[in-house]
Amino acid sequence: MLPKPKKIKKIYLDHAATTPVDERVFSAMKPYFMKEFGNPSALYNLGRTAQTAVTEARKKIAGLLHALPENIIFTGSGSESDNLAILGVVKAHQHKGKHIVSLGIEHHAVLRPLEDLAKNGFAVTYVPVGKDGLVDVEAVVKAIRPETILVTIMYANNEMGAIQPIAEIGREILKYRKAHNTIYPFWHSDACQASEYLDLDVEKLHVDLMTLNGSKMYGPKGVGMLYLRRGVSIKPLILGGGQEKSRRAGTENVPAIVGLAKALELAQKDKAKESARLRELTAYFWKKIQEKIPDVRLNGPAIGESRLPNNLNVTFMNIEGEAMLLYLDEYGIMCSTGSACTSESLEPSHVLRAMGMPFEMAHGSLRFTFGHSNTRADIDYILKYLPAVVAQLREMSPMQSQKH
Ligand SMILES: *Cc1c(COP(=O)(O)O)cnc(C)c1O
Numbered sequence: 001m002l003p004k005p006k007k008i009k010k011i012y013l014d015h016a017a018t019t020p021v022d023e024r025v026f027s028a029m030k031p032y033f034m035k036e037f038g039n040p041s042a043l044y045n046l047g048r049t050a051q052t053a054v055t056e057a058r059k060k061i062a063g064l065l066h067a068l069p070e071n072i073i074f075t076g077s078g079s080e081s082d083n084l085a086i087l088g089v090v091k092a093h094q095h096k097g098k099h100i101v102s103l104g105i106e107h108h109a110v111l112r113p114l115e116d117l118a119k120n121g122f123a124v125t126y127v128p129v130g131k132d133g134l135v136d137v138e139a140v141v142k143a144i145r146p147e148t149i150l151v152t153i154m155y156a157n158n159e160m161g162a163i164q165p166i167a168e169i170g171r172e173i174l175k176y177r178k179a180h181n182t183i184y185p186f187w188h189s190d191a192c193q194a195s196e197y198l199d200l201d202v203e204k205l206h207v208d209l210m211t212l213n214g215s216k217m218y219g220p221k222g223v224g225m226l227y228l229r230r231g232v233s234i235k236p237l238i239l240g241g242g243q244e245k246s247r248r249a250g251t252e253n254v255p256a257i258v259g260l261a262k263a264l265e266l267a268q269k270d271k272a273k274e275s276a277r278l279r280e281l282t283a284y285f286w287k288k289i290q291e292k293i294p295d296v297r298l299n300g301p302a303i304g305e306s307r308l309p310n311n312l313n314v315t316f317m318n319i320e321g322e323a324m325l326l327y328l329d330e331y332g333i334m335c336s337t338g339s340a341c342t343s344e345s346l347e348p349s350h351v352l353r354a355m356g357m358p359f360e361m362a363h364g365s366l367r368f369t370f371g372h373s374n375t376r377a378d379i380d381y382i383l384k385y386l387p388a389v390v391a392q393l394r395e396m397s398p399m400q401s402q403k404h
Contacts, residue, residue: 002388008332011378015216015310015371016158016193017336021259022218022372028262029220032255040252041241050254057261064268065210065227066201073226073244074257078192078213079109080237081226082152084248085188085209086113088234089150090122096184097147098122101140104354105129105162106154110190111350114152126354127153132301133162133355141172148185155194155210159351159367160300161311163198170206186232192216192224196267197275197309208232212264214256218372219263223256278370279309285368285379286312292387299352299365310370315357319364319393327389333382335368 012020021029032053038046040054055069062069075081086100102114104126114124125143129135140151151173156163166189173187188209191200195217202210209232213224228234228247240249283303289296295317301307316324321337328335337349348362 002327002392003385005331005381005385009378009381010332011334011381012373013333013335013368013370013378016308016367016369018215018221019218019371020373021220022263022266024266025219025259025262029255029259032258036254040254041243050252053254053258054252057257060261061225061264064200064264066203067227068230070245071202071227071229073228073247074252074260075224075226075248076250076253077222078107078190078211078216078224081211081213081224082107082109082190083113084226084234084237085211086110086117086150086152087237088247089186089188089209089232090117091235092233093149093184093186094122097145097149099145099148100124101143101148101151101153101185102126103129103135103153103164105133105157105159105351106152107158107190107192110152110154129162129355131356132306133157133160133299133351134301134306135164137165137168137172140169141176144173144176144185146180146182150188151185152188152190155189155191155198155205156308157300157351158193159349160313160355161193161308162301163194163306163308166205166207174206183231193308195264197271197278200268202227202229209234212260214260214263217263217267220256220259223253223260225260274372275309278374279303281370281374281376281379282309282312282368284376285382286314288379288383289314289386292383293390297361299355299357308369312368312370313352313365314368315361315365316390317361317364318397319390320397321364321366323393324364324366324389327393328382328386331382331385331389333385335366337366 036049038050040047040051058069058072061072098121118124127135127139127143153164155166170187186208189207190211192211192213193216195212208229210227215221236247238249243249243252297315299313299315325337348359352362352365
């Protein structure tokens, strides 16, 4: 029999899927929904107020990234930014080469455009990652060919938290260009999962393009941005008005842009402290899981420098992740299997598969991603029920019979 809690506590452990909007972010956004609703392109005062808000947000973000304001293109999401980076570079530079380097563990917002390009005459090299989900810098460099126009590698993985050596890859790409006297390949990184915890200085990372979005950093959903280094030309995907210097048409989402800037400011200000706090929580949780539950394994890098401090991805052998997720939901515990984007399909995570994990093990994985609201008391609550849920499901599991 499974234990019943006296009171069900709501514990959100899916911050890699999305985060709530921070109060301070919401306050900053609020005026631009109603009172200051003007179109930034309008010439009267109301429009100018909106335009100023967008300009200030752009400046603030540029400052945080160590970039120039004109390097920032606001978009409608992280997915749009990834598409703009990849397809925008391709449209402008495909006459120079039709080869791209990436990883098999990228987000679908990168993989799908690459798959589409591969059907249309492009070659894509997916550099393999190790069992820990990390890519070898040298292997990336080796994959670059004379016809490579773009390298796109994510900063931090959304499923198992691997932090790739982005700065080192950037340095090697600079060396390659110098040695070969070329401006190619351009260098893009999807940093959607990095904004809360990692350094986003584009000069230190040597990126030419970098994707960020609001919904993973306590900002609003449905807003993103692309950093674009001066001198890197891209073609727009959305045509229309001249907004964003004709690189992305459409009336600016003023409240969301203001929110994005505020969220990024707060995230970068608090990142050291919050990283340390969450690393301790995840380490504690993992230690207790190992103590209380047999046959578990941690997916992705060891807890430490190469792993996002808020991510714990665990395989509970001989169980279906989906079943566990639903049982845990009964206790108010919200986590995920694989990524939210694939939860409607029963395919196991493409990320864990790309790390060489067998099908059944990928199926039994759960992702817990911690955030601002979580405390040690949350973990202690979960630990009261998790071992019993695992034991019960293992007893019921048809996979049990496959165990040697
Ligand atoms: C969430 C996420 C995206 C997509 O961002 P949206 O704003 O949801 O479109 C892209 N890449 C990574 C790594 C993400 O975590």
